[in-house]
Amino acid sequence: MTCIPPVEGSTHSDLGISAWSWIHKEGFANLTYRSLLHNQKDLLVSPEQVRMIDNQSVDYARRRIRNDAAVSLAQVDVRALLTNPPSVLPPIETVLQQSATAQIHARVECVNAI
Secondary structure, three states, X not given: OOOOOOOOOOEEOOOOEEHHHHHHHHOHHHHHHHHHXXXXXXXXXXXXXXXXXXXXXXXXXXXXXXXXXXXXXXXXHHHHXXXXXXXXXXXXXXXXXXXXXXXXXXXXXXXXXO
């Protein structure tokens, strides 16, 4: 789940893939945390700040896993409702709203993390 799309046409030089694919796979907040830790000497990050960044990174990773799981479970529920012959619209609408809410929550968590 991404929160901020990259500049069109930019690439990740090490892998030769589009930045959009890279950020979508890794997550913008995760890349930001890793970049801060990787460049800590150049950025003059103190040991206490390193611990804070590392803790925030771990907390974000946990939240991201939970949010991704919530989205996946909602999608499974939608598929299950759609494949059952006596599908009724209100339960499908409810599950679709839960899926959308889970996706929005995941994106807000990403923005809050950075």
